Amino acid sequence: MEAARSKARPATDADLIRVDAGGWGLTWAADGNGRLRQIGLGPVGHLAEPTLDLRWYPEAFPTWGGGDQFRPAPLRVTHADGTLTTRLIVDDVVRIPQDDGEHVVVRCRDALLALVVEHHVRAHPSSGVLEQWVELEHDQAGPVLLSDYDSIAPLLLAAPNAELCQFGGGGWADEWAWTTEPLTPGTKVLASLGGVQPHLQRSPCALLSLAGPSTEHDGEVIGLSIAWGGNTRIGLDVRHAPDPAAPRELRLRAGANADGAEYVLDPGVRFVTPTVAWTWSTVGRGEVAHRFHEWTRARVLRDPQRLRPLVVNNWEATFFDFDEARIIGLIDRAADLGADLFLLDDGWFGTTHPRDADDAGLGDWDPDPAKLPGGVSPLTAAAAAAGIRFGLWVEPEMVNPRSDLFTAHPDWIVRDRREPGEYRNQHYLDPLRPEVRDFEVDVVDRTLDAYPGISYLKWDANRPVTEPGSATLPADRQANVWVDQVHATWDVMAAVAEHNPDTELMLCASGGGRNDHGTLRHFHEFWTSDNTDPVTRVRMQWACSQFFPAAVMAAHVTRWGAQPLEFSSAVALSGRFGFDLDLASLTDDEVAICRRAVALARRTQDLVQQGRLVRLVSPVEGADRSRAATAYVAPDRSRVVVFAYQLEQPTGSPPRLQLPGLDPDRTYQIASTDLTADERQPEPDATGSQLSAEGMAWPLPSPRTARIWELEALPGR
Numbered sequence: 001m002e003a004a005r006s007k008a009r010p011a012t013d014a015d016l017i018r019v020d021a022g023g024w025g026l027t028w029a030a031d032g033n034g035r036l037r038q039i040g041l042g043p044v045g046h047l048a049e050p051t052l053d054l055r056w057y058p059e060a061f062p063t064w065g066g067g068d069q070f071r072p073a074p075l076r077v078t079h080a081d082g083t084l085t086t087r088l089i090v091d092d093v094v095r096i097p098q099d100d101g102e103h104v105v106v107r108c109r110d111a112l113l114a115l116v117v118e119h120h121v122r123a124h125p126s127s128g129v130l131e132q133w134v135e136l137e138h139d140q141a142g143p144v145l146l147s148d149y150d151s152i153a154p155l156l157l158a159a160p161n162a163e164l165c166q167f168g169g170g171g172w173a174d175e176w177a178w179t180t181e182p183l184t185p186g187t188k189v190l191a192s193l194g195g196v197q198p199h200l201q202r203s204p205c206a207l208l209s210l211a212g213p214s215t216e217h218d219g220e221v222i223g224l225s226i227a228w229g230g231n232t233r234i235g236l237d238v239r240h241a242p243d244p245a246a247p248r249e250l251r252l253r254a255g256a257n258a259d260g261a262e263y264v265l266d267p268g269v270r271f272v273t274p275t276v277a278w279t280w281s282t283v284g285r286g287e288v289a290h291r292f293h294e295w296t297r298a299r300v301l302r303d304p305q306r307l308r309p310l311v312v313n314n315w316e317a318t319f320f321d322f323d324e325a326r327i328i329g330l331i332d333r334a335a336d337l338g339a340d341l342f343l344l345d346d347g348w349f350g351t352t353h354p355r356d357a358d359d360a361g362l363g364d365w366d367p368d369p370a371k372l373p374g375g376v377s378p379l380t381a382a383a384a385a386a387g388i389r390f391g392l393w394v395e396p397e398m399v400n401p402r403s404d405l406f407t408a409h410p411d412w413i414v415r416d417r418r419e420p421g422e423y424r425n426q427h428y429l430d431p432l433r434p435e436v437r438d439f440e441v442d443v444v445d446r447t448l449d450a451y452p453g454i455s456y457l458k459w460d461a462n463r464p465v466t467e468p469g470s471a472t473l474p475a476d477r478q479a480n481v482w483v484d485q486v487h488a489t490w491d492v493m494a495a496v497a498e499h500n501p502d503t504e505l506m507l508c509a510s511g512g513g514r515n516d517h518g519t520l521r522h523f524h525e526f527w528t529s530d531n532t533d534p535v536t537r538v539r540m541q542w543a544c545s546q547f548f549p550a551a552v553m554a555a556h557v558t559r560w561g562a563q564p565l566e567f568s569s570a571v572a573l574s575g576r577f578g579f580d581l582d583l584a585s586l587t588d589d590e591v592a593i594c595r596r597a598v599a600l601a602r603r604t605q606d607l608v609q610q611g612r613l614v615r616l617v618s619p620v621e622g623a624d625r626s627r628a629a630t631a632y633v634a635p636d637r638s639r640v641v642v643f644a645y646q647l648e649q650p651t652g653s654p655p656r657l658q659l660p661g662l663d664p665d666r667t668y669q670i671a672s673t674d675l676t677a678d679e680r681q682p683e684p685d686a687t688g689s690q691l692s693a694e695g696m697a698w699p700l701p702s703p704r705t706a707r708i709w710e711l712e713a714l715p716g717r
């Protein structure tokens, strides 16, 4: 049968599967053998016309043993009868129109064995982002084993000087560290592990500059993000080209990281891989950032139009050492400063085992009577009386051995048959147990029911999985926990979001351990990193803003790094602004700086959170990394805020701050501040075209200084 179908014939339009992702896209087609081929991909990929017999085109999604046996394959299945190879042929193509694009499903089946593999490609042309994932199901005599199950596997051409940009990699407090490196022949894998806070190990996002180094405004760049709250993998297999000047073939794979642990899939059960969101810009990385921001707002974020609150958190002010009077004192200070919300962090709970340190109390979500004799209500009442909202920290997925919960349910934790290892003195509750999921949802529902004054929660998760396994899974399916646990956790988060639609949720996992577009669907924002040293933070926020809008990036002023308060404040103001300071011990001068920062946040938070980001001076690339500057422009271009930071001793000559994207004909009134003086300094008016061509002079001569400009278009022309 296969041989009969293999006769060459010219492709017709009806054969072509075109997906337009908004200015770029892909064309696939089934060849004469029914194999899915990549005819075109990239800026004009959706318009590609085949000129060769389709069998000469690369496979769109090679399977192990399906053709190219000599490269890592995105899909590797051991079938129920022991067959190691998979050979897929296209069965049908379904196009499902959406409000905002099209969802194309290419349904394939194995030529020999009862396995169905669907490629889902969902275009979102208004942002220019493509979502892609794979769904698998089989009807074989027994389970099949999945050893690799990526979501995308395009074949790309990489110039000899092509570059990869990856993020993080140093563990806690090192999220989003920016590394650019050449794409050399061989296989490179960027993988995260640990299940619960994998993105402390490695970000699920990456950039590829295929045609050679790219900049903010120039070059061909692919940006991708694996929307997965578990272990992820980005694989880059570059094949050496005999001619050193010729482009090299690059097979890109991205999806969940199986890490050698086979997923056992039973007949009739649908396996869905993570969504990979990706885009392809021909005008540099700024456009990649813009598209990801638009897509995140349109397709990921809860309540994207709602301005995020100005938060005062107490963690770094008090750690576990507080009582009712101290917190009420901080609430009053927060209100006096003009905050929207006071967030009470870790340490408020534990009755039999008070949470006075990180070794007790997790799991027992009743207020500690020693610290809070009247419970949480006096605090919510104090916040209400002061005119601000109240938020609370929870870590529902975890338990300390020293807790009533662990005493009652020692069997609820994730472990194997060995003595389970503690990590931050705690264990991870097994979300595959229905009673654990009920407990976790109930922790939140019960807390919010008991204290109606709470309208914001910080949801933390402070350990990875170290002895994976679940008593709910049979012996031969223990490794399924890596994937099933993500879905189970998302079910809990979805239930919480559904039951409490008006409660804003911050996502945190020892800082930025869950900085992914998948988990973020259930939240309003995330804690970008525990590292709040403003010099490091500028660089982290620069990298994070490549994929996430500033509304998502919680950024609090702290004492980390012992930097000047006006500098730390200016850095936090370019994210979702807040404080994590002991407001009760500020000097008068420091209070004045905080007040100026709050006033500035009030004037600019709509721009920062919802405007268009324009990144002007990079702190992570090039010879001079001592400076950074970013701008946020209102959608109608009538207002702009520009942040400039001198991070370190200046190296190189100062740049001019040229501002593209303003209305060239309008005149902008400009005022600047560095938060050390009350008055904003008026600066000469300038037209949009002057600001774009000549720009503004770099004003900062010394390290750890910042300047913020507010621009407003004068009425008329």
Ligand code: GLA
Pocket (backbone or CB within 6 Å): 315, 345, 346, 393, 460, 462, 508, 509, 510, 511, 527, 530
């Ligand atoms: C994690 C978070 C911190 C803080 C502590 C509390 O480390 O990232 O912001 O909430 O937990 O224990």
